[in-house]
Amino acid sequence: MDTRIDEIGAGVYRLSVFVPEAAPPDGFTFNHFLFDGDEPLLFHCGKRKMFPLISEALARIMPVTRLRWLGFGHFEADECGSMNEWLAAAPAAQLAHGMVGCRVSVSDLADREPRVLSDGEIIDIGGKRFRYIDTPHVPHGWDAGVMFEESTGTLLCGDLFTRVGNGPALTESDIIEHSMASEDRLRYTSLGPTTGSTIRNLAALKPRLLATMHGSSFSGDGASALHALGYHYDALLEQALDRSR
Template sequence: MTTRVDEIAEGIYRISTYVAEVAPPAGFVFNQYLLLADEPLLFHTGHRRLFPAVREAVARLMPVERLRWISFGHVEADECGAMNLWLDAAPRAEVAHGATACDVSLNDLADRPPRLLADGETIDLGGKRVRYIDTPHTPHGWEAGLLMEETTGTLLCGDLFTQVGTVEALTESDIVGPAAAAEDLFRFSSLHPEMAATIRRLAPLAPTTLALMHGPAFAGDCAAALEALADDYDRRTADWREQRALAA
């Protein structure tokens, strides 16, 4: 495993670990994003076994104990497996997530009570500001949600646009085609009628950077990429309905 650190927007750092044995032969990257501010935030904690590498990467940028906020897309090992290790390493840190995640999982799983965020609620980090957005079941997990960092226009978009293979830290190349290929490979999304509409609601936020968990950060036409991803899910949902109708 190799872990690298790259600044993908002002004060936002992509901490990326490539794991060759996941999805061979291409391999897979697991990304965390550190937002440097008066109250720093880490989006995704990584697996427990990645904690030493990710902790060392964070320590290159700031004292680990300064970490104030921890968040992630949904409750899953690669997104929050090391949550309590981070809470132990940073005594002032709090987990922040939506109502479903807190009520169903985090009130019990987190070693300190989480901060419950309403849909659309913001946290002023001091120099940066994040807005929480509920995205239930998109791409999976009924507690799924994203953060929009509003001062840089960076959408921390979790498992959306997942792709396989090693990638550059920041790209303007197509991310929708690789995401469709990964969906064909993994079938990881919870197809449902509201999925495309949920993704389309992100486009008017006008992000300038999309921070992928499994892939590069994207600095091209972000609104168009979100619309194209929604179109792909519309097609997949229609295909599923057709297959169900033929099987009936």
């Protein structure tokens, strides 16, 4: 495996590792996003065993010791498995996550105390501003949340819009069909009465770039894509309820 580096926005770098044996037969990408600024931020620490790959790639862009912030969407190996390796490599770095995630997992398992973010709280890294938004159980996990970078209009949407395979780093083509197919195949989302509305509420941000954890990122009308995805999950929930009646 190796790490592909693509600048998908102004000072926004996608560090992607393609794993052919994951989600066979198509494989799966694991994406990590570096934002340059006075206090650089890495969203998705990645798996612990991938740390050598990701850190070497990041070092081609800037010294790892420059990192100041580490973020992720929910507590899971591919999101934060290497958090302590990053904390050791970047002495000034601090984890930033929502209250539930910090209280349930991160504060105990991280080698340094995280910054606990409230819903709507802003982190200004100098040149870029990140807003943390709680999205409990969306796509899965009580502790789930997303971040929105205001200057580039980038929504760091984690497992939303998951797509199998090894597509381009950035696409302007429709991503809904691929995402729906991946959902039907993997069933990775926790369906509930607020799943669709939680996703649609993110459309109010009017993101211009959807940075996805798995699959191609999307440049275009992010609000329309979020509305379509939310309504898709409403339909899946209704189908599940019909089968249970």
